[in-house]
Amino acid sequence: MNELFPNSFLNDSISLIIKIMIITSLVVYGIFAFILISQIRIKRQTVTTQLGGFLELLAYIHFVLSIILIILAFIIL
Structure with a gap:
């Protein structure tokens, strides 16, 4: 009774849709x-x-961190 929906297929479908939306x-x-x-x-x-120069460096750091976040999302999800 801990599941949100009793149907396993529905849970898997909703989980997949959420993962696709996040990625x-x-x-x-x-x-x-x-x-x-x-x-x-x-x-x-x-x-x-x-x-x-400092702002450009921050932009590159921001880009690298966003790529790392995408890779982590693929690994975790």
């Missing part, structure tokens, strides 16, 4: 992180600031 969301987030890198690179060419 799809993380892939979209990874694409966002990649676009963020290109936007910062373009902004750096247009406007020169002292923090430009």
Whole structure:
């Protein structure tokens, strides 16, 4: 009686749908992180600031962490 739905097939289907949604969301987030890198690179060419290099470094770290998160999601889910 601990199951949300008594039918095992329904539980498996809902679980699979949730996993696909999570992985799809993380892939979209990874694409966002990649676009963020290109936007910062373009902004750096247009406007020169002292923090430009630091912001680009943060964007690369953000992208790498998002890729690691996607890989972990594939492993865990």
